Amino acid sequence: MNNGGLPRARIRVAICGGGISGLCLAVALSKASNVEVNVYESAQRFSEIGAGVMIWSRTWRILEQMGLADAFSRIAHAPPDGSMGIGFDYRRSDGPEGFDFYRVQMPYGCIRFHRAQFLDVLIDRLPTGVAHFGKRLRSYSQSNNGPIGLRFSDGSMVECDVLLGCDGIKSVIRAQMLRDRAKENNDGSLLDLIDPVWSGTIAYRGLIPAERLNEEHRALGAPMMYCGQDKHVVSYSISQGSVVNVVTFSSNPNEEGRPYGGPWVVDCEREELLESYSGWEPEVTELLQCIDNPTKWAIHQLKPLPFFVSGRVALIGDSAHAMVPHQGAGAGQAIEDAYIIACLISRASEATVDLALQAYELVRLPVANHVLEGSAESGKMYEFNSQHGDDYRILGRAIERQWDWILWPSPNEDLACALDWVSQQLMLRREGGYA
Structure with a gap:
């Protein structure tokens, strides 16, 4: 929009949350000349809990588009080269003698860090002065045409034009958005979507220096999915192959959706971990015996949300679609959110940024919710609790079909659809047909 030859006013974007989604978004938006971006992080520094992160080919292409491929290649388990690779090897392991029953392959394989x-x-690519620490959001206020006011727990307040919620599975922004919409529409069912629900699964996590394992151990090579009734164990190498990340899952399907008492993450004794997988094949036992300080996690997820956007407030990443980790998709979906909404905002003006947010929701909500639900179903398959039971011939192909979304229209194709929709809405506005 040309403001009589004057420089176009910059859109003030506030990002609440400095995890993968918030930082990816900030890096992308910091390159846009029409945006002033600030990140508000509740902690005193950026940090992540958890050890491993994996992405797939569609996310890798986003990192290439952002000019980050070289940097991420240097820290991947191996530099991605575009060839077909192993997603996971699936093995029945809850007995004294395990056996392989399926292998899923895909372009680039499983890219892990x-x-x-x-x-x-x-963090290294975040401009100076963008990050603000010790800023825990308490609430926001939004009017139709005025700025959005943010109130933090330390008593400070700031204003912005767009608020992007990257504040995770316990998102304050999601809670207020749903409460406000429930009140506005007299729809109490939206209140049931605020809090995460327990999946009925407990996970144990640990890191193992690669040299502690037998040099022929399968976990040093391909990503492994050791499967058993109501339980499974995931292992894959990270840090250029020097470390093996191990996550074990133990599920009680009858507990899914019930309240979980106690903290979600605690330290635990190795003996508890070993007891939980007693009787499993030796190579799983060897893995678990090498975990010195396991942590115990209660795995929660969100129910699918009916919207990610309200006015000029949008939810990104786990605040919108926190999912169980059974397809290693959480980080990738967050990056996809960040990339698409950053591209849309960078092409908007203050007068059209509302359309940019609506277009983001249009293309991202169905994909992210599909992956959220598919991740939960995949976990049931790995533990022989799906409709396929342990019919390996049918189960293997069903597991592979769960990954079809990786080959769906690319994020750039989704972005093109979103931009087309914005153009159509702007045309309707000019013709007086857009309310």
Whole structure:
């Protein structure tokens, strides 16, 4: 929009949350000349809990588009080269003798990183002065035409034109958005979507230096999915192959959706972990015996949301679609959110940014919710609790079909659809047919 030859006013974007989604978004938006971006992080520094992160080919292409491929290649388990690779090897392991029953392959295979190193690549590219720490959001206020007011727990207040909620699975922004919409529409069912629900699954996590394992151990090679009744164990190498990330899952399907008492993440004794997988095949036992300080996690997820956007407030990443980790998709979906909404906002003006946010929701909500639900179903398959049971011939192909979304229209194709929709809406506005 040409303001009589004057420079166009910059859109003030506030990002609440400095995890993978928030930092990826900030890096992307910091390159846009029409945007002033600030990141508000509740902690005193950027940090991530958890050890490993994996992405797939469609996310890798986003990192290439952002000019980050070289930096991420240097910290990946191996530099991605575009060839077909192993997604996971699936093996029945809850007995004294395990056996392979399926292998899923896909372009680029499973691209994996140490989570802290992944975050550091983004932090290193964040412009000076963008990050603000110790800023825990308490609430926001939004009017039709005026700025959005943000109130933080330390008593400070700021204003912005667009608020992007990257504040995770316990999102304050999601809670207020749903409460406000429930009140506005007299729809109490929206209140049931605010809080995450327990999946009925407990996970144990740990890191193992690669040299502690037998050099022929399968976990040093391909990503492994060791499957058993109501349980499974995931392992894959990170940090250029020097470390093996291990996550074990133990599920009680009858507990899914019930309240979980106690903290979600605690330290635990190795003996508890070993007891939980007693009787499993030796190579799984060897893995678990090498975990010195396991942590115990209660795995929660969101129910699918009917919207990600309200006015000029939008939810990104886990605040919108926190999912169980059974397809290693959480980080990738967050990056996809960030990339598409950053591209849309960077092409908008203050007068059209509302359309940019609506277009983001239009293309991202169905994909992210599909992956959220598919991740939960995949976990049931790995633990022989799906409709396919342990019929390996049918189960293997069903597991592979769960990954079809990786080959769906690319993020750039989704972006093109979103931009086309914005153009159509602007044309309707000019013709007086857009309310």
